[in-house]
Amino acid sequence: MKLLVACIRSIETTCLAHPAIASELIVVDNGSTDGTHAELRRIAAASKVPMTLVPEPRQGLAVARNTGMERARGRIFVFIDDDCVVDRAYLGDLKRHYQSGDGVIRGGRVELGNPNDLPFTIKRSKAAARLTPDVHPGGFVLGCNMTMDREVALRVGCFDERFGVGAPLCSAEDTEYLVRAYALGIPVEYVPDMTVFHHHGRRARAAIEKLHRSYSLGNGALCLKHLVKAPWLVKHFLWTVRSACLESFGGARFDPALQLSHWPVVAMNLLGAARFLCLFIVGRAAPTALQPMSEVAPKQERGP
Structure with a gap:
């Protein structure tokens, strides 16, 4: 819970640091059985950033991502995991990259949140790059720091709920999504800013x-x-x-x-x-298409 609160606070900080970007925060409670939901309600009530709490009893990271997309109203979707802290400049970087309106999936830099954790599940490259068949898509863009335009999400569809933490295939829901996007001709890009700090906690x-x-x-x-x-x-x-x-x-x-x-x-x-x-x-299928999502026309510049 401590990490989740830190994650939310960091998102609030970057939103408040960039008030011209209209933002909303959607927190999916993926079947918690402790006091998480009550604490989230308290945080949401006091937050200066519009926050939507969505209970999702079905377990699975891909399920949670799909639920969040279904409820999102902004033009840009940003996926951040609950053990990550967002850099204060994050939304400014995001705005700069999406000014051209290009239809890409874009991921940013992922640094260690704690130097005592082992250097894994991070991406520190200082050079921008685009995915090609010569590069394995696993880890090219990390799901804990992945963004896309709404139109891209509508083209690619839902995350495959057979993949990811809490599902039979355990992982790779983000990589599988990138492969589908690339097969549709959608560029997949890594940029060395839009930074998050990953507190994965693995030291052994x-x-x-x-x-x-x-x-x-x-x-x-x-x-x-x-x-x-x-x-x-x-x-x-x-x-x-x-x-x-x-x-x-x-x-x-x-x-x-x-x-x-x-x-x-x-x-x-x-x-x-x-x-x-x-x-x-055995015929275990996955959802493919996103349900229609409501559009919002905020008074400020449309953002995440």
Whole structure:
């Protein structure tokens, strides 16, 4: 709860620092069973930023993202995870990047919120870049700091609720969304500002290994799902297999700094593909299209 409050306060700070940008904050309570909802109601009542609390009893990060999109009224959607703190300049950076109105999915810089946490689930590159088939989409834009125009969201549709934390495929709901967008010809861009600070709290190598396996499972599932529309994902799997073989003969590891191996990636990719196949066979479908979302014409410049 402490991290969630810090996240909300940081969003309020950047909103108040940029009053010309009309903003709303939607907080999805994804089935909490403690006093979270009561505390959120107290925060919302005192907040100077319009805040909407949405209870969503169905578990799952993708479910929460879809619920938030359905309730959003602004032109730009911004996804921030509850363990992240937003930089004060965030909305100013966002405004600058979206002035041209280009239809892209755009993600920003993700720094460690606590230097004692291990350097994982972050993105520190200082160079802007666009996704190409030569780059694996996993981690190119992180779901804890992802933005898009409403029209882009309507084209791509909902997040696949089989992916992500709390779902059978455990992760990669953000990566799967990027792959679908890219297949539609929508550019996916990383920018080295629009910064958030990720307080992921993982300081033991075992916790990083567990998360790494989870990510790899989701990536294997999306590889099979998009075998036809994005066959270039198979190339990345084969490169990982090759790197794993080379690693066995003294080659570099997947992450030399954290000493993560390629072999768990290969194994979990295969398991993820098998799990997705099982879900497909039993007919577990995912929502595809967003429901119509109400438009708002605020007096100020339209913003997130």
